Amino acid sequence: MSTFEVHDPATGEVVGTYPIHEAADVEAAVRRARGAAAFWSALSFEERAARLDRWRGVIARRAAQLAGVMHVEMGKPHADATLEIALTLEHLAWAAKNAKKVLGPRSVPTGLFMANHAATVEYLPLGVVGVIGPWNYPVFTPMGSIAYALAAGNAVVFKPSEYTPATGAWLADSFAQVVPEHPVLQVVTGLGGTGAALCRAGVDKLAFTGSPGTGRKVMAACAENLVPVIIEAGGKDALLVDLDADLDEAAEAAVWGGMANAGQTCIGVERVYVHERVYDAFVSKVIDRAKRVRAGSDAGAQIGPIAMPSQVDIIRRHIEGALERGAKAVVGGKDAISGSFVQPTVLVDVPEDCAAVREETFGPTLTVAKVRDMDEAVNLANGTRYGLGATVFSKRRGLDLARRIRSGMAAVNAVISYAGMPALPFGGVAESGFGRIHGPDGLREFTYAKAIARQRFKPPLALLTFARTAKSDALVAKIIALTHGGK
CATH class of the missing domain: 3.40.309.10 (Aldehyde Dehydrogenase; Chain A, domain 2)
Incomplete structure (x- = not known):
């Protein structure tokens, strides 16, 4: 397997060598994630939250180590790296705590003609989410997608920037400590080709942070399989x-x-x-x-x-x-x-x-x-x-x-x-991209809405049938006039 080197930006010194995962490697990771997603989504919101909270504890206890990795890879001062980790932990805690309230089943009004029904909507995990992260905030930014996707019940395949692969690997390794059963969070490393492979590997959604130019390439690659995307493409x-x-x-x-x-x-x-x-x-x-x-x-x-x-x-x-x-x-x-x-x-x-x-x-x-x-x-x-x-x-x-x-x-x-x-959504408009991470919007980005209508009793006025009578039609017309005609 081919490899690439990571250099300390301050000194130019080589600080790591990592594999360039090819398309076959990425596809294999997505297949593994598919099985892991079945396990992870079957857990209750409470069970997932408990595991995410344990992960948060691991990150907090080892924050100095993670900050050191960030410092070596992209030069960020230790204090700034620690602040980035602190903000990330706040988001991880919020996502774990609020996923059930935001995504769980809730009743909605049925309307006059469907009053004999009960209606609910809930938000179900998509399955496998791909995340392509940046180097400038190698923990905070990708975790805005990873944490919320996991809290929503998805498995994640994360491709960190080629400038900060050790940070991405650190996150996946620490998660595996608290969720050892299945590869719910995996990392693939490499250059642009690895990211392109992730777009085409069968993920159910992809979240990207980077430049508008690369964002367009990501969208084009994802469009081949109608994979929806979240794009955060910078600002001015x-x-x-x-x-x-x-x-x-x-x-x-x-x-x-x-x-x-x-x-x-x-x-x-x-x-x-x-x-x-x-x-x-x-x-x-x-x-x-x-x-x-x-x-x-x-x-x-x-x-x-x-x-x-x-x-x-x-x-x-x-x-x-x-x-x-x-x-x-x-x-x-x-x-x-x-x-x-x-x-x-x-x-x-x-x-x-x-x-x-x-x-x-x-x-x-x-x-x-x-x-x-x-x-x-x-x-x-x-x-x-731009419009970030x-x-x-x-x-x-x-x-x-x-x-x-x-x-x-x-x-x-x-x-x-x-x-x-x-609790606030994060994202932009125009060439800064679209879609949102963070907050309730961020949780819903990694789900699909499932609407269920359940008939509780037979309607006094049967409308959805070929047995509908002229009298029923006349009554519908009268109801329409009384209900909406005076506006």
Whole structure:
């Protein structure tokens, strides 16, 4: 079997070698998952929850070890990796606890003509779910699908990013400790071909996180067998700062939202639009905070390296392209990039048609623009092909402005807060994708609705029969007129 190497992004050192699973290997994993799904789905909600809770305990007790794996594979500082694990555990707990309430059978009204019936709806597991995960949040993001799919009663075959296969294997191995009977959660490793094979291997649904370009390829491969997909394909999220915003809080949110995880966050802040009357004061506060953030591999560094080597060229192109068009780097700039490390960069006066504003940068950069009012800010925020998340700082109009931004999620007077709330759905619109993970919507994504109508007694007015009489038809017409005709 062919293999591939994983490199420490900070040093370039080889930190692991993993198999490239071919189509036959992936198909075999899905077949094993099919048998495991029969076992797992036959358990009650309570039995599955108990096992998921035990898994949560294992992850919590070994969090330092998992954080170490994440640090080595993609350079994330240990503290950030631990925070990612903490948020993941919150979601795992919520999914296990709420699956029965969200998915279990419930009665629904039958309507006038079917009053002799009882009606129920429940949500049943699909069977085998494929998950293709990213490298930037190698635990939190794929577990938004894995945890909810498992809680709903599915088996999962997980293909982690080729940059973080050890993290994916760690999750599957720890799950097997508490569910040793069957391979309910399996990992297949490899490059793009392994992901394509998973799309075609007979899974019942596939959840993907990555770029819009790869998302299109995933959809095309899944379409061959009418496999439904959930696509989360990145963003170009904006932060709006209104006239009455708390500027200290807004500046802190902008810098953390844009620079945390070295900017490698799909819901990270990339664009900032600020009311002209507070623009200068806000920019001054952003400069002060951004200058305190340093990229490095030592314990004192707040952000780590760029994990995917090709992304460094994109970041460089965005920074240099903006500067060539007249933008000014008030922090960082052309000299911010050294090897795999990018120091924080804040750009002002960037033309709206620059790549730094139009394309996802995925690095520790911010563009900050002055606007005459929040109407202009909303229009500019919506002037993108993406629609994932957004942030608004405004004491008086925050909720109104958040609703006007075309995005799947928004935070008011905080940043990225929705991701830490398990009851809220997570996902985007437009080129940011479709479908939802997290919350009740996330549980239902990995099920199908089963409607059951049960006749309790014979109807006084038989309608669903060829024995229906002219008198019955006349009575139906009269009921329609009385019930609906006066509207």
